[in-house]
Each structure stands twice: as structure tokens, then as C-alpha cells.
Amino acid sequence: MIRARGLRKTFGSPGKEFEAVKGIDVEVAPGEAFGFLGPNGAGKSSTMRMIAAVSPISGGELTILGMDPAVDGPAIRGRLGVCPQEDTLDNELNVRDNLYIYGRYFGIPKGEVHERVDELLDFVQLREKQKSKVEDLSGGMKRRLTIARSLINRPDLLLLDEPTTGLDPQARHVLWDKLFRLKQTGVTLVITTHYMDEAEQLCDRLVVMDKGLIVAEGSPLELIRRHSTREVAELRFGVAAEDEDHHRLAEKVADLGERVEVLPDRLLVYTHNGEEVLAKVHERGLEPIATLVRRSTLEDVFLRLTGRTLVD
Structure with a gap:
């Protein structure tokens, strides 16, 4: 699903460059939940933006779903779901319309979009809130709506950048359950987080990043056995x-x-x-x-x- 070799990301002008990702190797297999674990500033979000085909790579190689993001960006984005770190929901629209209008961006026929919206409202348990304004939702409900929106195009690969930041423990567990169920349906998950319990709960395999580099890779249990x-x-x-x-x-x-x-x-x-x-x-x-x-x-x-x- 994802293959990176020597992947780099540099920001700034010549002479004032900052290297956020310093040459990392990553492979993600179909159907697995793969995590990037590390503190803020480790390079996780920069890596995710390259994988999402919205930020060009600065060096190395990257293929997503077997395609080159520099050439096949639109085709890749059409098969991705992206749940960003910040909520980007439209506060002027109600819950249902947030999903419906986003679905129309993908060119999905109206009748089919309505069917998918109904399915997703049930999946994230927001059916009773479908006519509510976004600003009236709790933090946990907004995150569930953001995840529902990222699933409207039935993606093969779902990217989640710090999915539960700012949520209370109960809302986090509800979200974890939804993500676990998605994985069981065959969706490949790529998650960045700085919560170690989240990584242990959700990830089959993960890399630990620090200062733009991968410092360890393995399953949560393997890493604990190896290093602690x-x-x-x-x-x-x-x-x-x-x-x-x-x-x-x-x-x-x-x-x-x-x-x-x-x-x-x-x-x-x-x-x-x-x-x-x-x-x-x-x-x-x-x-x-x-x-x-x-x-x-x-x-x-x-x-x-x-x-x-x-x-x-």
C-alpha cells in the first residue's frame, strides 16, 4: 500500500533549510494498522502529508497504492481517506450535509451519496444528530463526523493524523472501537500519534520517530521486549x-x-x-x-x- 525509500522532506529556502524528514524507509501492507509514534516535531505530520499526495517529496522514493504521487496525485487521492489533525468541518452546514457535499466532490451520484451518508451516520452513531449544526457537537462527535467524512469515498487506505487529541477517555475508546471495526473490514490504517496507549491498542506494527528519523520499528510487543x-x-x-x-x-x-x-x-x-x-x-x-x-x-x-x- 505504501513504500518509501530514503524519503526526505525539506522546508525553507536554500541556506535556510529545515529537514523535517531525514531519509526514512517504510512499508505498509494491505489490511494492517501501521503507526508513526513520536513527539510533536518528530516529522510524523510531514510524512503523512507526503503519503496523502498533498506535499511533494524532497528526496528519495515514494509509491502509494503502487502509484507515484508526483504523477498520479488525483488518482491516489481518490482512493485515500484523510482524517486531519485539526477538524476542518463546515460549521455552516448540518451533520448530514457535511457528508453529502463532501461525497459530491468525488463525483459520486446523488442517490448513492445519500445511501453512503446513511450508512456512515449509523456507523459513527450520529443518525440522531444528522440535522444538528457542527458547532453544537461535542469534541468526540466532531472527530467521529470527520472520520465518517473521510470514509465517504470508500477508501482503500485511511490516514489518521493524531485522531484522538483533545478527547476525553470515553470518547477516545469509542473512536478506537470504530477504527478497529474499520480494520476488520479490510481498510488499511496509517495512524500518527504521541499517545503510546493508542499505538498499543490500534497498531499491528509501528515506527518510532524522533527528529525526522526512524529510531525503531516493530509490533508494540516486540518493541517493548527488545528495548525494555x-x-x-x-x-x-x-x-x-x-x-x-x-x-x-x-x-x-x-x-x-x-x-x-x-x-x-x-x-x-x-x-x-x-x-x-x-x-x-x-x-x-x-x-x-x-x-x-x-x-x-x-x-x-x-x-x-x-x-x-x-x-x-
């Missing part, structure tokens, strides 16, 4: 007045795990037995104000690979 331990013991000692306070504490527990990460408000001890670590910490007379044992996540993978958290 089974468990993490979190030790909160309060916000330290000086960084060296935490670094001194880290030295005292360094032998209890495979590695220790020092964050501004806590220490992370990477281990295969978190409870055992907590017991030994207390034996040594250290008194954290709060402790937690949890499974490793993609956040830990990113921290290991870049020395930063995803929300930096």
Missing part, C-alpha cells in the same frame, strides 16, 4: 530542588534493576520483578512518597531510545 524490561518500579521522591538529589538517589538503587531513568519528579527502575525492587528500596531506608509497579509501555521504549518522554 517486563516491569517498571516507579519511585516518587517529590520534585527535587536539585537534579543531583535524584541522581544521588538513583545511584543508591542502580543495582536493583537493569537500568534506572531519572525524571524530574521520579525514578524509573527497569526490572523483571517490581515488587522485589520496592521491598529492597524500603530495606535500604529510602522513603519514596509514592510507589507504583507497572508493565513496560511504548513510552519506556521511547525514553530508552531518545532519553526523552513522548510529551517533552
